[in-house]
Amino acid sequence: MCEGSPDDSALPATKRRRFGGRSSSSQSAAPQAFWFWDGDIVLEVEHHKFKVHGTRLQCSEIFLDMLAMPQPQDADVVDGCPLVQLADSAQDWQVALRWIYDxxxxxxxxxxxxxxxxxxxxxxxxxxxxxxxxxxxxxxxxxxxxxxxxxxxxxxxxxxxxxxxxxxxxxxxxxxxxxxxxxxxxxxxxxxxxxxxxxxLSQADLRRLIIGRERLSDLAMQLLLDPLSAAPGMPPFESCDQCREPLQRYWRGKVASDPQSPFEPWLLRELYLMFTAPDVLFESVLCEGCLVWHKDAAWTRFDSLRTSMLRLFCL
Ligand SMILES: [Zn+2]
Structure with missing residues (x-):
């Protein structure tokens, strides 16, 4: 990573982005990351300068066009190379140059x-x-x-x-x-x-986040109040007396918030795991009819939540 920036006290405060011929503003810069002795173009970004190779920058359509243009006579030069000033962050260019060179x-x-x-x-x-x-x-x-x-x-x-x-x-x-x-x-x-x-976040996205959280909270509350309510697209379900209590307890456990946790229950993942990695011990206590409903409910509730995500967050 770049350690400090070269001394630029002798450089003009120009806003030019084009580069060109000789200038009296040449100044040797201190060695730093992406300061190649045989570089042929200097990029100035914030207070950092990078002396790099124009051929490397040709991976960019913008630089490809820019480098093909004739150089203005009065363009600035640093360390013998044309200077291009960029209105970006030096950190962004550090990463980009890492990618370009490696x-x-x-x-x-x-x-x-x-x-x-x-x-x-x-x-x-x-x-x-x-x-x-x-x-x-x-x-x-x-x-x-x-x-x-x-x-x-x-x-x-x-x-x-x-x-x-x-x-x-x-x-x-x-x-x-x-x-x-x-x-x-x-x-x-x-x-x-x-x-x-x-x-x-922007104000609009913060509003989307709050609305989405409210809707997800409503969904969790519905499941807490009536875990055996009809799942989306499924017919009404009446469990047998024997399975009702364990089914309700199981489903409530998936949506109940833990006040000690920094996270709300990850309902989408819980629903997904219910049919991809089922709780065999729990399912063994269910009768055949209730087990079929349980598996179908896990899938349809998962699919409904997944496909409603755009709507939940007003996207
Ligand atoms: Zn049953």
Whole structure:
């Protein structure tokens, strides 16, 4: 990572983005990350400068076009190289340059990759039209916040609010249902990710989050009050006397909040596990008719919740 920035006291405060011929503003910069002695272009981002190779930047459609243009006569030069000033964050470019110079190390990263890489990669990949960089970031965002909500795991919980803001900024709407659901599971009072949502989300998205939490809370309350109520799309069910109490206790246990937990019950995952990894001991006490209803109810309630996620959060 970059340690400090080169001395730029002799550089003009120019806003030019184009680069060109000789200038009296040349200044040798201190060695730093991405300061190659044989680099032929200097990027200035915030207070950082990167002396890199124009050929490497040609992975970007924007730089490809820019580098093909004739250089203005009065453009600025740093360390003998044309200077390009960029209105981005240095952190974002650090990540992008890591990818540009060592794409292989990114390709072998496994889910979940460190979240801070993703906003940087996505912003630079999108703005400068580096398709493969954007694709790398989108793929890892979709691994954390998958469209198939049953594939969500605990990596979906941290940074969910940041992911929503990023999805809005860089147009990755496919992660929104999982990110909103993951955020809705977190209790604001625990000062974890959920508790910081109001500083990250837009007002409209904060409203969506609150509405979604209310609707999920209503759903949990319905199941608590009447666990054997008709599941969506299923005919009314009347359990036998023997199975009624264990069925009610089991279903209530899946939706009951634990006041000590920083999370609300992860109902979608609980429902999914009911038919993918059934509780054999519990099911052994049920009669055949009640067992069939229990399995059908788990599936239909899961499917209903999964397919209603867009509506729940007004997406
Ligand atoms: Zn029964």
């Amino acid at each position: 794409t292989g190390s990114f390709a072998v990263m496994h889910h979940p990759v460190p979240f801070p890489l993703l906003p940087s990669a996505l912003r630079i990949g999108t703005k400068y039209e580096i398709a493969a960089l954007r694709e790398w970031a989108v793929n890892h965002l979709c691994a954390r916040w998958p469209s198939d909500l049953e594939r969500m795991d605990t990596a979906s919980l941290p940074c969910a609010a940041e992911a929503i803001a990023l999805a809005r900024e860089c147009d990755v709407p496919e992660i929104l249902p999982a990110a909103f659901y993951a955020l809705s599971l977190q209790r604001f009072g625990y000062n974890a990710d959920g508790g910081r949502s109001h500083v990250v």
